[in-house]
Amino acid sequence: MNNPQLTKNGELKHLLSIEGLPKAILNQILDTAESFVGVAEREVKKVPLLRGKTVCNIFFENSTRTRTTFEIAAKRLSADVINLNVNTSSQSKGETILDTVDNLIAMHADMFVIRHAQSGAAHFIARHVAPHIRVINAGDGRHAHPTQGLLDVFTIRRYKPDMHNLRIAIVGDVLHSRVARSEIHALTTLGVPEVRVIAPKTLLPHDVERLGVQVYHDMNAGLKDVDVVMMLRLQNERMNGALLPSAQEYFKCYGLTQEKLALAKPDAIVMHPGPMNRGVEIDSAVADGAQSVILPQVTYGIAVRMAVMSILAGNTEE
Amino acid sequence: MNNPQLTKNGELKHLLSIEGLPKAILNQILDTAESFVGVAEREVKKVPLLRGKTVCNIFFENSTRTRTTFEIAAKRLSADVINLNVNTSSQSKGETILDTVDNLIAMHADMFVIRHAQSGAAHFIARHVAPHIRVINAGDGRHAHPTQGLLDVFTIRRYKPDMHNLRIAIVGDVLHSRVARSEIHALTTLGVPEVRVIAPKTLLPHDVERLGVQVYHDMNAGLKDVDVVMMLRLQNERMNGALLPSAQEYFKCYGLTQEKLALAKPDAIVMHPGPMNRGVEIDSAVADGAQSVILPQVTYGIAVRMAVMSILAGNTEE
Amino acid sequence: MNNPQLTKNGELKHLLSIEGLPKAILNQILDTAESFVGVAEREVKKVPLLRGKTVCNIFFENSTRTRTTFEIAAKRLSADVINLNVNTSSQSKGETILDTVDNLIAMHADMFVIRHAQSGAAHFIARHVAPHIRVINAGDGRHAHPTQGLLDVFTIRRYKPDMHNLRIAIVGDVLHSRVARSEIHALTTLGVPEVRVIAPKTLLPHDVERLGVQVYHDMNAGLKDVDVVMMLRLQNERMNGALLPSAQEYFKCYGLTQEKLALAKPDAIVMHPGPMNRGVEIDSAVADGAQSVILPQVTYGIAVRMAVMSILAGNTEE
Structure with missing residues (x-):
């Protein structure tokens, strides 16, 4: 079975769970994060790596704290960030999540950061999206973060x-x-x-x-x-x-x-x-x-999220 | 009676309803939208046409979906976007809407995107605003969208x-x-x-x-x-x-x-x-x-909204 | 007792209340605001003074109106703005406010705009933050604004x-x-x-x-x-x-x-x-x-907030 997180060439395509990530990719993310630790300490804390890209934070479950970390990471990469709090109580059917996602894809969103109370939601969305879209799991039920x-x-x-x-x-x-x-x-x-x-x-x-x-x-x-x-x-x-x-x-x-x-x-x-x-x-x-x-963890959390976003945006293969 | 959507010279000033738009302006919007279809497919999906402008999405009625389309369109035009969800239940009087709008005008907002449950709300606001402000109706009751x-x-x-x-x-x-x-x-x-x-x-x-x-x-x-x-x-x-x-x-x-x-x-x-x-x-x-x-409609929706915003911002006559 | 609003050299460090501000600093803010009145009237209403800085609007009490003024001011200064509505009902203990703030500091936020229903909240936070962080009181109970x-x-x-x-x-x-x-x-x-x-x-x-x-x-x-x-x-x-x-x-x-x-x-x-x-x-x-x-007050409010933010960002001493 092929790994939904990797491109055909074995590069990182989505970040859904740590399980299934080869050691080389784990180290790639960690090494890339090292380079972003310094960005946060600069006078101008911005790099243009995601300029003109649209990152959608789709939170089916509210989490101001987690949303903020991804929003800051994306903005420091110069992306345009759209925050969507989607009330799942208003959704009667599973397809509606996909309709929401399909609409954002049609608007040429580039990356989805997904938070959902149900385990597997980010995988479900990643399997569905167009090949050029990148998905990051920001917490799905008890499954992964x-x-x-x-x-x-x-x-x-x-x-x-x-x-x-x-x-x-x-x-x-x-x-x-x-x-x-x-x-x-x-x-x-x-x-x-x-x-x-x-x-x-x-x-x-x-x-x-x-x-x-x-x-x-x-x-x-x-x-x-x-x-x-x-x-x-x-x-x-x-x-x-x-x-x-x-x-x-x-x-x-x-x-x-x-x-x-x-x-x-x-x-x-x-x-x-x-x-x-x-x-x-x-x-x-x-x-x-x-x-x-504990607080250095938070600091490094921004660098790690910037690393993941920039690696995903750079791997344009399917 | 003069057309509240047009300047004295007959150019588009506000977009309130399709009724009352001359064929030439309909075609101008459609032709301009053609040029924006390509922008969404670029690596860097941004043009600087509204740089330094402030676009306020004033949603008296909640609609994440519609708000997102206008927010993406405005950000791709490089505008600063301010989202305001105004709870109409906290508004006792009609003037309060105008006070809200007057305050944003005083803050040198340039463009209002208005969503309201009552028919005629966007017209009401457009009649009231200062001559350099532009108003887009994002849905008013049963009236227009x-x-x-x-x-x-x-x-x-x-x-x-x-x-x-x-x-x-x-x-x-x-x-x-x-x-x-x-x-x-x-x-x-x-x-x-x-x-x-x-x-x-x-x-x-x-x-x-x-x-x-x-x-x-x-x-x-x-x-x-x-x-x-x-x-x-x-x-x-x-x-x-x-x-x-x-x-x-x-x-x-x-x-x-x-x-x-x-x-x-x-x-x-x-x-x-x-x-x-x-x-x-x-x-x-x-x-x-x-x-x-259905999904191409969503894609073209961004291009059409970028077209409308850029035409309105470019028509600086009263 | 030293003044929590001033650096060791007597420059503005936080803006917590007008009480305790020397006349020279009052005049510095007012004079700086003069220079920003013109920015709002330009074609491109942006200056790069806070580019790459992260301004967090932390609103423990909801106020769309006040939040909007600070958001517009920060964006005109080219800052990245993060809006956080923190529901105080979900906070069981005093430390949690500080944990929220500590987390944002760890994310390398540069400036906090604080709104809280309790008098003294902004002072409390300002006493606590790291030396390079700047705090603006956007209204704390009956105390100050x-x-x-x-x-x-x-x-x-x-x-x-x-x-x-x-x-x-x-x-x-x-x-x-x-x-x-x-x-x-x-x-x-x-x-x-x-x-x-x-x-x-x-x-x-x-x-x-x-x-x-x-x-x-x-x-x-x-x-x-x-x-x-x-x-x-x-x-x-x-x-x-x-x-x-x-x-x-x-x-x-x-x-x-x-x-x-x-x-x-x-x-x-x-x-x-x-x-x-x-x-x-x-x-x-x-x-x-x-x-x-009354409406010119709102206009000048943006210029005054831009002045305060730019002065605070410029005073990098402890």
């Missing part, structure tokens, strides 16, 4: 360049996370020898070991001597369900505090995809502390 | 250039359509010899024959040997009223299927202003079929 | 340049106004010898005399021989409370009519910050009359 996964990997590489000697712990709601799975895939692809997941059984997928990770239910054991601690966001709605007793209880067992962080290596870095629930999955002292690279 | 009418005519001319030898059928809810009336006017002005309307009596205006059309209630008879089939959108709310029995019944009588389309000329084109109710006024096999020019 | 105050002073200076010989009356709800206090401060700082406030006792702060103004409860007495009449907007919600009997009664006592205006100097100008309640605090005949400079 590849630019988040990429910016996390980019951040790790920046702080811990020797990826073949890392021990990384991913902590929290792996089950419902759209980034954890992608990250595990990216990290193992890039040669990280040891990836751990730390979570209660109720927040882990059944087959999690098959992803090549070590499973811990005890945070103290799991954090021991790691180089990187990647916290996951706990969705508030999980609290009301049967999966978890309470936010206080969760924080006690799986919240990251200075005490628990002391079990990791002294130079370990702390990551979080945001937005944080301070006092639920992470203590403010850690979030704002010296080992936190 | 002239750029839609123009893009329809433009599409017909592109596919069937010899307009003096055409037979065109307009099918559906002519009564509530803001484009049907404009289209009939444009088509007869441009010399189309035979325009038919096909609809149940409940969806036709009383005086429809006076517009110079032939009336059909039977779709099989009406479609016979036509060159162009223009379908109209059926508003869902009509279904609940006394005007129509049901969506199924409507589709059976007035929905366009491959079988009915076979009655038209073999090279007949099928048009629809969108968004489509698939399975209500049009079958998906027709909408996505070889004779459909 | 400094660009409105500045545009009012700019308008007065344009029509009545000899500010040392003016008698100015501010009429209406001084108690709840976020501009009245700033304006009084600015006017006395710039040497206006006589500032009057005219209002019922229920709409005046207790300590109003301490601001250096003369207090009138009778409008006929207060308007006598003034050069400038500055009307304040009466919030509709005041009407329902115990502070005022009714809109009709208020208009009778404190609404500005042609008759009352005749008591002022023959060349007196009439101002209003908008949006107006016609027939409540001001009669339409006056609002649209020859002495009204």
Whole structure:
């Protein structure tokens, strides 16, 4: 089966999920992002790579935060940006999404950034679009959020360049996370020898070991001597369900505090995809502390999105 | 009485409705749009004609789709675009619309794109604005939606250039359509010899024959040997009223299927202003079929809107 | 205590309130705004002063009108503008505002325009941001709305340049106004010898005399021989409370009519910050009359905001 993310020549065509991306393309994105880190620090933070291109942020699910990152990235590339908040409640049928997309293609849009509550929405759209259109998945249900996964990997590489000697712990709601799975895939692809997941059984997928990770239910054991601690966001709605007793209880067992962080290596870095629930999955002292690279993640997120957009725009083959 | 759409010298000043536009101006818009069709296919889809101008999309009624077409057109002309969604429920008095408009004029806005649920709103605003301001009606109640009418005519001319030898059928809810009336006017002005309307009596205006059309209630008879089939959108709310029995019944009588389309000329084109109710006024096999020019309509819609904006911006006389 | 609005060298760093601005900086803003008045009248209304800068309009409280003025000003300076409507109801904790802001800083935003229902919000954010970020208060609760105050002073200076010989009356709800206090401060700082406030006792702060103004409860007495009449907007919600009997009664006592205006100097100008309640605090005949400079205020508002933004962007010291 051919890979819907790649052109016939094996170049990046859409960014739908990290799964299925060859190592060479992962490294191409990360290396290209390096060159955009500097752009954000210039006096004039603009490059003309997407001038005259139309980037449509089609958000079937509202997310001001994510939309802003893509809007800033596209504008720094000099693209024209159109924001569309599409109320899915007004859509009676699946075809209507395609009609919306077809209309924008007919208006000569060049790139779609898609956010949708349903898993697979971005793939569905990518399979449908004309050959010259590029699609970026900005989060589809529980499935994937590849630019988040990429910016996390980019951040790790920046702080811990020797990826073949890392021990990384991913902590929290792996089950419902759209980034954890992608990250595990990216990290193992890039040669990280040891990836751990730390979570209660109720927040882990059944087959999690098959992803090549070590499973811990005890945070103290799991954090021991790691180089990187990647916290996951706990969705508030999980609290009301049967999966978890309470936010206080969760924080006690799986919240990251200075005490628990002391079990990791002294130079370990702390990551979080945001937005944080301070006092639920992470203590403010850690979030704002010296080992936190949470805000650099955001900074690198712009560079990574600019890299993805510019690579997609440059690969004009079908 | 002088024409509010024209300058003293007879040039286009505002675009409020197709009625009242001389044939020469209709052709000027269509010919200018031709030159913009190519711009959308370029690598850099921008021309500097409106650079430094401020275009305000003032939408008193929400329509992401229509707003997007004007926003893309204005940005391709290099204008600065300001989107304003004005909640009319917060407006107690008629003057408040004018206060809103006066404020934007005072901010040196150059062009207003107005969408309003009330017929006549764009005319009302155009009568009020300062002489150097240009107004485009993007849909006012049941009254008019002239750029839609123009893009329809433009599409017909592109596919069937010899307009003096055409037979065109307009099918559906002519009564509530803001484009049907404009289209009939444009088509007869441009010399189309035979325009038919096909609809149940409940969806036709009383005086429809006076517009110079032939009336059909039977779709099989009406479609016979036509060159162009223009379908109209059926508003869902009509279904609940006394005007129509049901969506199924409507589709059976007035929905366009491959079988009915076979009655038209073999090279007949099928048009629809969108968004489509698939399975209500049009079958998906027709909408996505070889004779459909529904997506080219959308493409030409950008070119027509760029043409209108650039002509208005260029006519600086009062 | 050091002034949070000024750099170590005494230059403008943030614009949070007119209180605390030295006379020299007030005059710098007003003089710079003069140079931008002309830009709005050019064919191409753009200058490249903020090219490549990212301006974020963060509106925790919705205000299309105010947002539009800042968006137009920033775009005329060639900035990239990102609009964020942040629903404060979704924010459980104070830190979340700072997390939102920290994220935008990490994305290399350069300037924040902040609107918030709570007094002090812009100060709170300004104290928190990195040294190279600039903050403009676009209205925080009852506290301040400094660009409105500045545009009012700019308008007065344009029509009545000899500010040392003016008698100015501010009429209406001084108690709840976020501009009245700033304006009084600015006017006395710039040497206006006589500032009057005219209002019922229920709409005046207790300590109003301490601001250096003369207090009138009778409008006929207060308007006598003034050069400038500055009307304040009466919030509709005041009407329902115990502070005022009714809109009709208020208009009778404190609404500005042609008759009352005749008591002022023959060349007196009439101002209003908008949006107006016609027939409540001001009669339409006056609002649209020859002495009204209400729309020029809006025009100058763009020039003043461009001036503030360009001065802030130019002062790169900490």
